[in-house]
Amino acid sequence: MVRPAGTEFVSLLLIALLLFLLFGGSRIGAAGKGLGEAGRHVKRAIRDADPKPAAPTMTELSVSQEPKLLPAKGESSASREADPS
16 A cells, blocks of 8 residues: 655654653653763764784884793703803
């Protein structure tokens, strides 16, 4: 069945009027205010989110500490520290 063009608007207007009568203007206003504040909080959280830390560059990696040598097979780390040859 084909409905006249303006019936969607009229039906939405009737639903809005029914909601206003059931809940009252203050509750509908408070709900709208809460939705607006929630949207602002989400936008702020997205904007203020910390970006991922940048990966270290090649120069930062090459200027690192002096490499530590591992003890040879059968040699303990204590004997290597005592004899720095």
